[in-house]
Structure formats: C-alpha cells, structure tokens
Amino acid sequence: MSATEVFAPRSSVDVLATQIAAVAGRSIRRTLRQPALAIPPLVFPVALMFVNAAGLEPSTLLPGFPTDSFLAFALAVPFVQGALFATMNAGTDLARDVQTGFLNRLSLTSMRGSSLLVGQLAGIVVLGLIQSVFYITVGLVVGVDFAAGIGGIAVLLVFSLVVSLGFGALGSFLALRTGTGEAVQGMFPLLFVFLFISSMNTPRDLIAVDWFRFAATVNPVSYLIECVRSLIIEGWDGRALALGFGIAVAIAVLSLSLASWALRERMTRT
Amino acid sequence: MVNADNSIVVEGLVREFKKGPRAVDGIDLRVEPGEIYGFLGPNGAGKSTTVLMLTTLLPPTDGTAKVAGYDVVHEGPQVRSMIGAALQEAALDNLLTGRDHLRLQTMLQGLPRKERKARGEELLVRVGLTEAADRKVGGYSGGMKRRLDLALALVHRPRVLFLDEPTTGLDPQSRTALWDEVARLAREDGVTVFLTTQYLEEADVLADRVGIIDHGRIVAEGTPAALKAEIGRPSVHAIPERETDRARIASLLAQFGDPLGDGDLAVRLHGGYGLADVVRGVDAEGLALHDVELRAPSLDDVFLAKTGRTLEGAAEAEESAPQPAGR
Numbered sequence: 001m002s003a004t005e006v007f008a009p010r011s012s013v014d015v016l017a018t019q020i021a022a023v024a025g026r027s028i029r030r031t032l033r034q035p036a037l038a039i040p041p042l043v044f045p046v047a048l049m050f051v052n053a054a055g056l057e058p059s060t061l062l063p064g065f066p067t068d069s070f071l072a073f074a075l076a077v078p079f080v081q082g083a084l085f086a087t088m089n090a091g092t093d094l095a096r097d098v099q100t101g102f103l104n105r106l107s108l109t110s111m112r113g114s115s116l117l118v119g120q121l122a123g124i125v126v127l128g129l130i131q132s133v134f135y136i137t138v139g140l141v142v143g144v145d146f147a148a149g150i151g152g153i154a155v156l157l158v159f160s161l162v163v164s165l166g167f168g169a170l171g172s173f174l175a176l177r178t179g180t181g182e183a184v185q186g187m188f189p190l191l192f193v194f195l196f197i198s199s200m201n202t203p204r205d206l207i208a209v210d211w212f213r214f215a216a217t218v219n220p221v222s223y224l225i226e227c228v229r230s231l232i233i234e235g236w237d238g239r240a241l242a243l244g245f246g247i248a249v250a251i252a253v254l255s256l257s258l259a260s261w262a263l264r265e266r267m268t269r270t
Numbered sequence: 271m272v273n274a275d276n277s278i279v280v281e282g283l284v285r286e287f288k289k290g291p292r293a294v295d296g297i298d299l300r301v302e303p304g305e306i307y308g309f310l311g312p313n314g315a316g317k318s319t320t321v322l323m324l325t326t327l328l329p330p331t332d333g334t335a336k337v338a339g340y341d342v343v344h345e346g347p348q349v350r351s352m353i354g355a356a357l358q359e360a361a362l363d364n365l366l367t368g369r370d371h372l373r374l375q376t377m378l379q380g381l382p383r384k385e386r387k388a389r390g391e392e393l394l395v396r397v398g399l400t401e402a403a404d405r406k407v408g409g410y411s412g413g414m415k416r417r418l419d420l421a422l423a424l425v426h427r428p429r430v431l432f433l434d435e436p437t438t439g440l441d442p443q444s445r446t447a448l449w450d451e452v453a454r455l456a457r458e459d460g461v462t463v464f465l466t467t468q469y470l471e472e473a474d475v476l477a478d479r480v481g482i483i484d485h486g487r488i489v490a491e492g493t494p495a496a497l498k499a500e501i502g503r504p505s506v507h508a509i510p511e512r513e514t515d516r517a518r519i520a521s522l523l524a525q526f527g528d529p530l531g532d533g534d535l536a537v538r539l540h541g542g543y544g545l546a547d548v549v550r551g552v553d554a555e556g557l558a559l560h561d562v563e564l565r566a567p568s569l570d571d572v573f574l575a576k577t578g579r580t581l582e583g584a585a586e587a588e589e590s591a592p593q594p595a596g597r
Binding site (some may be wrong): 015018021025029034101102104105106107108110111115 | 327350351353354355359361362365366373375377378406
C-alpha cells in the first residue's frame with residue numbers, strides 16, 4: 001500500500017499547517033540545541049549596548065539629544081542587531097541542508113516549497129520574539145522607561161517579528177543562491193557595516209560629518225532603529241513608525257520574493 | 271486514481287550537464303514489480319544521476335521514464351508519493367534524534383496525526399534503532415545512519431524504493447543486515463527496489479537482475495548467473511601440497527585450460543572439462559594438492575569482458591576525471 005491509498009485525504013490548509021509546523025519545529029529545535037547559535041544573539045547585542053552606553057553617555061549632553069539616558073537611546077540597536085543574527089542563522093541552517101542533501105530528502109516528500117520557507121522562517125521569527133522579550137526585559141531591569149507604555153512594547157514585538165522575518169528571508173535567499181554556509185557568513189560583516197553607518201549611536205541631525213550623515217540618511221537600517229527608538233524614548237511618533245514599518249515590510253516582501261525564487265531554482269524537482 | 275504498477279520503465283534517458291560530459295547517455299531499462307535491480311558501475315558512471323532523474327530531483331535532458339506508472343517529468347508529485355529513496359550518503363540532521371527525524375518525515379509525508387507515532391515506532395523496531403531513538407544522530411555509527419535513512423524512506427509505505435549505494439562505507443555486519451532488510455522488503459512486501467552499487471558482491475547477492483553502466487551507457491544487463499554464464503567458463507585454482515611439484519602441476523593444469531597468468535596455479539577451463547577431471551588428472555600423476563577450488567566467473571569478469579577494464583580500475587580512472595559542473 002502506498003501513501004495515496006493508506007492515508008485519508010486532508011484539506012490543503014491542514015496539510016500546509018502541518019508541514020509548516022514540522023519545519024518550524026525542526027528549526028527551533030536545531031537552534032536551541034546549538035547554544036553557540038542561540039546565545040550570541042542574546043548576549044552580544046546587549047554587551048555591545050552596555051559598552052557603547054558606558055563610552056558614549058556624555059553624548060546625551062549634546063544640545064538636541066532626545067534623552068538623558070544613553071542606555072535608553074541605545075536599547076533600540078539590539079533589536080536590529082539580533083535580527084542580523086537571524087539572517088546568519090537562517091542562512092547557515094538552510095545552506096547546510098543544501099550541502100548535506102537534506103533539502104533533497106525534504107524535496108522527496110510531499111512538502112510544498114512554500115512550507116519549507118515559511119516553516120524555516122517561522123522558526124526564526126519565534127527565536128526573534130524570544131530575543132526581543134529578552135532585550136525588553138534587560139531594558140526594564142536597568143531602568144529604561146518605555147515611553148509608549150505597554151502598547152508600545154506590544155508594537156515593538158510585532159515590529160521585531162517583521163524585521164526578523166525580513167532578515168531571515170534574506171539569509172535564506174543567500175543560502176539558496178550560494179548553497180554554502182561560508183558564503184552566508186561572509187555576508188554577515190557587510191550587513192554589520194549597514195548597522196554601523198546608521199544612526200545607531202547618534203541621532204542623524206546631530207551627526208556633524210556630512211558624508212556620514214548622508215550615509216545614515218540613505219541607510220534603511222537607520223529607520224528601523226529610529227522606529228524602535230521612538231517607542232522607547234519618545235512615545236507614539238507616527239512618522240517614525242510609518243517609516244520603520246514601511247521599510248521593514250518592504251525588506252520582508254523583497255527578501256521573501258527573492259527567497260521564493262531561489263527556492264524554486266534550487267528545488268529542481270519535476 | 272491509484273496506479274497498481276510498481277515497475278520502472280526507462281527509454282532513451284539522457285542527462286547532459288553544462289560544460290560537462292553526457293552523464294547518462296541514452297539508457298533503456300525495465301524493472302519489474304517486486305524485483306531487486308542492481309545498477310552496477312564505477313564512480314562517475316552515471317548511477318546517481320540516473321537515480322536523481324528517476325526520483326524527480328533532476329529533469330532529464332531527453333528520453334522518458336515512468337516510475338510506478340507515472341511519468342517522472344510530467345507527474346512528479348505522483349511519482350514522489352509512490353517512491354522512497356535513500357540517496358548517497360545518508361542526509362540526516364546531526365542535531366536531531368532518530369525519533370525527531372521520523373516525526374518530521376511522518377508529518378511531511380502527510381500521515382494522519384494519530385498514525386504518526388505508531389508508524390515511527392514500527393519502523394524503529396524494524397531497523398533495530400529503538401534503543402538509540404532518542405540519541406542525536408550525530409552520535410550514530412555509519413550503519414545506524416543508513417538504517418535510519420532506510421526507515422525514513424519507508425515512512426509512507428512506498429511501492430518503489432531507490433537505494434543509492436546504501437552500504438558504502440559500512441562494516442560487513444551492517445552491510446549484511448541492510449541486505450536482509452532490503453531482500454525482505456522485496457520478497458514479503460512486494461516493493462520494487464532499484465539499487466545502485468559499486469560492490470560486485472552486493473549486486474551478486476541481492477539483485478534479481480543487474481545492469482552494468484559505464485560512461486553513461488548500459489553495457490550489460492541480465493541476472494547475475496546469466497551474465498556470468500555469458501562470458502563463460504569457470505576457473506580452477508590449485509595450491510600444491512609440496513612446493514617442488516609446482517611446475518608439474520602447472521603443466522598438468524595447462525592440459526585442462528588456459529593459464530590465468532596471475533602467478534597462481536590457475537586455469538580458465540576449456541569447454542567440457544570440470545573440477546573432477548582436474549582432480550583425477552592430479553591423482554593419476556601421483557601429485558598431491560593442499561587445496562583446489564572451482565571458481566565461477568564473477569561480475570568483475572563480466573565488467574572486464576564488456577568494457578576492457580576491471581571495475582576497480584574503472585573506479586580509479588573515473589575518480590581522477592573532471593566532474594560535471596552545475597545542473
């Protein structure tokens with residue numbers, strides 16, 4: 001007897017949900033079983049935040065600096081930095097599947113390509129959520145007052161999920177195109193450059209060097225950080241939220257489209 | 271509609287790679303339902319490329335192939351629902367346990383929730399991995415990984431099973447265990463098995479029929495016995511009781527056949543002679559043998575006869591040749 005005879009037909013939604021749950025479960029299980037992958041996205045951004053805050057606290061004395069706590073100002077950065085780790089984790093995992101032939105194993109099942117991508121990204125999004133809760137908790141513990149209140153924290157979590165999804169899809173695209181984890185990891189420093197030439201350490205209007213201010217202004221990462229920052233230190237800033245969410249959604253849509261295309265190219269099954 | 275045909279029918283199958291050789295060069299073959307078909311050839315001969323095409327993972331450049339009655343190009347999903355495959359080098363996730371793998375596979379293959387666990391346990395028992403089921407696969411031996419690979423291929427009760435060099439790198443005990451399970455699947459469950467191998471013994475012991483592939487073409491096909499019979503006569507190998515008799519025994523043996531010229535006292539028998547004739551001849555001359563053995567022609571002899579090379583030599587030559595670039 002074959003599968004087609006033994007197993008009763010199920011709705012396509014049920015099948016899709018089961019497949020996504022299976023792949024997402026694996027993705028989460030894999031990450032949690034690799035402390036070397038799960039811990040750095042939690043610890044490294046927070047450590048960098050404290051180091052920066054210790055050295056750059058006097059920046060808050062600059063006229064026009066939006067807060068008197070550099071820690072509150074810097075707390076936005078881990079949310080984006082953590083998402084960059086998601087890029088690397090998602091990409092490295094998928095690249096390993098390509099290299100080891102595990103993707104072929106999955107291709108031989110009745111799994112849909114979309115289930116693989118969505119499931120893999122669902123795992124990344126769940127981990128992104130855990131990271132965000134951790135950063136928020138750290139912020140609360142060190143006395144950061146979230147200006148937008150509980151509602152702002154909820155919006156912050158939703159924003160983190162969108163950003164994790166976008167960067168995770170970008171990592172998946174890189175993995176599917178290159179097929180090697182090394183290539184994905186090679187892109188990580190480049191993504192970090194985007195972080196460092198953004199408004200992560202100084203508000204854009206206070207950046208004195210012209211070229212740096214220009215680079216930070218055209219760098220989409222600046223708007224992701226400023227969206228989070230607005231919820232922490234300013235309250236409800238419609239423009240910052242619209243720009244941040246707009247760019248995060250645009251990155252997610254573009255990355256997902258690219259990853260879907262790359263997956264179709266990679267899964268050459270007939 | 272359910273298709274009851276478990277056969278594999280291939281006509282003129284071709285696969286060319288960009289900037290590379292014609293990996294599969296127009297092969298025709300037919301595997302009957304419930305048959306174990308051994309696809310024998312050196313590395314790079316085109317075995318794995320053929321399997322990738324038959325399992326829908328690689329589109330053919332030309333030709334047609336039907337697996338379980340479905341066209342591998344136009345009916346890929348139907349083919350995949352009918353087949354199980356353990357491809358070269360068990361593709362497992364070292365961070366997952368054996369049970370995790372089965373859970374994932376049963377979900378992705380669409381088994382109903384209430385049947386998943388039972389099917390997983392049944393397969394763990396079948397491949398002897400119950401005790402190791404909750405250990406991460408990274409700690410498994412090569413044999414355990416291969417057995418898990420086989421279990422995963424069987425999750426959805428496939429009609430046709432593709433095994434790509436399933437015993438490469440395994441110790442003899444693990445190899446024999448896997449052979450037993452594959453044979454049982456074919457004999458008891460009626461599963462059609464397409465098995466690629468570079469081991470002569472594996473093809474000889476396990477396969478009902480063998481296809482020998484070299485440079486992308488099938489150069490011989492038939493039952494192992496028929497193929498060996500095709501190239502003919504057995505050989506006699508003798509070890510003298512007294513080393514001083516070596517020359518006399520060699521001279522005597524030459525009356526019964528053509529010396530094999532490999533340093534042993536061995537001849538390929540002429541037609542009409544058998545082992546008994548040789549033994550009687552030795553007795554009549556008053557000579558004594560420590561041991562004497564009649565050896566049937568091997569599949570390596572078949573490969574040699576069909577390609578002019580031994581399988582081992584062909585493998586070494588293929589390994590040093592450039593590999594296909596890209597799909």
